[in-house]
């Protein structure tokens with residue numbers, strides 16, 4: 001007795017069809033799984049029999065072998081519970097075969113036969129559509145998520161009994177409604193609360209508009225954390241394609257409680273004690289995306305940058321460079337998208353007061369040096385905008401003037417982004433920060449004044465090749481915020497103010 005159904009397993013963020021073949025033969029009652037099931041899939045053996053028996057179905061008291069193919073793909077995660085159960089039901093002729101062959105199945109079973117919410121359903125539905133299947137049977141709580149995908153019928157079933165009923169034509173599943181975009185996020189903070197800090201506010205507007213990475217340096221209480229958190233309130237909206245990618249990642253991570261399309265750019269701020277696997281992705285068995293991937297198309301905020309483990313900071317180089325991260329494990333490597341904008345904040349030295357006009361730094365020079373080294377090098381190279389956040393005077397803090405609110409800033413950011421999308425539509429770059437240096441140089445239309453300012457900086461500031469490209473990209477964003485086709489002298493001059501050089505031992509702007 002033989003049955004075959006299509007399941008889907010998740011590798012990284014992608015769903016892969018898996019053929020589940022069940023054979024029932026003579027021998028003592030047993031269930032053997034072959035075809036590279038990971039340990040959690042092996043666990044399924046103990047769940048499936050009680051789930052079948054609690055659903056008014058029969059568990060064949062014979063020797064059952066279930067094979068999962070392709071055999072070279074490691075199958076992880078609980079989503080294969082349902083297809084394995086269906087294979088056994090098909091092999092024991094408890095469900096008819098016609099619909100069985102045209103649908104794929106995914107979901108974790110409870111001992112009572114219920115289908116519980118399972119991470120990764122959006123990827124499963126995308127894979128089913130791509131494989132040309134008629135539809136996909138998923139846990140009812142995930143149906144709205146699966147229905148975000150066009151061109152595939154979604155059956156959301158509360159349990160195994162209903163799935164059997166659907167195949168027999170005795171249970172009519174409700175038509176799931178695609179869960180709409182989640183409501184606009186309530187950040188609870190606004191730029192209006194920030195007094196003064198004109199340069200930092202402006203720098204964050206430029207960062208949001210061009211997708212530039214930012215480093216804020218300043219003494220304790222200067223307002224670095226306050227400023228960085230408000231970056232979330234001025235980020236441009238997500239396109240539908242970007243929203244689907246973000247939603248897929250959050251779904252695989254099991255973080256999609258509300259079920260809907262993620263409606264705004266993620267803002268992730270992991271604590272500096274975070275483990276490497278939580279930051280980059282990992283886990284035993286099923287590999288979950290890390291913070292760098294949960295921040296995909298959004299922002300990763302590393303507050304107190306120097307407190308993070310050195311290897312964690314070093315490991316950010318690959319995602320910052322490629323927009324993706326590869327998690328390597330014994331069982332093979334898994335890749336996740338990880339294209340985020342970085343914002344980092346730090347004190348200038350261990351005591352925090354180096355360069356502060358009001359308080360003396362108490363650090364021995366070599367300690368300051370060591371501290372700076374933590375920040376220097378390859379990571380810093382990828383940060384287009386670096387600036388000192390000065391402490392506000394008492395008068396400024398107590399003063400009446402509230403700053404401009406986030407909403408009008410965000411409107412300017414959106415306009416600047418639209419200009420970039422238009423300009424790079426044929427090249428596929430979403431924003432200035434992602435242009436490779438040579439492309440930025442080639443495409444930058446600069447007035448002769450802008451050119452003169454840049455040329456002057458090469459001599460006066462000792463601008464390196466990388467610094468040169470960075471200045472052009474940031475100046476391009478400044479010009480986009482101004483609605484200018486050409487980079488003028490003023491745009492270039494502003495860009496050059498965002499290049500404080502930490503490695504040179506002084507907090508003065510690079511000179």
Ligand SMILES: Nc1ncnc2c1ncn2[C@@H]1O[C@H](COP(=O)(O)OP(=O)(O)OP(=O)(O)O)[C@@H](O)[C@H]1O
Pocket residue numbers: 193194195196197218219220221222223224225226227346347392
């Ligand atoms: N520009 C400002 N406008 C209004 N309040 C401010 C401003 N700067 C700082 N504050 C107040 O000071 C508090 C401390 O600021 P914040 O935590 O952002 O400092 P920080 O630079 O991150 O310091 P640390 O280095 O200790 O982390 C804020 O919660 C806020 O109440």
Ligand SMILES: [Mg+2]
Pocket residue numbers: 224225226303345
């Ligand atoms: Mg802080």
Ligand SMILES: [Zn+2]
Pocket residue numbers: 349350351352353354361362363
């Ligand atoms: Zn100090």
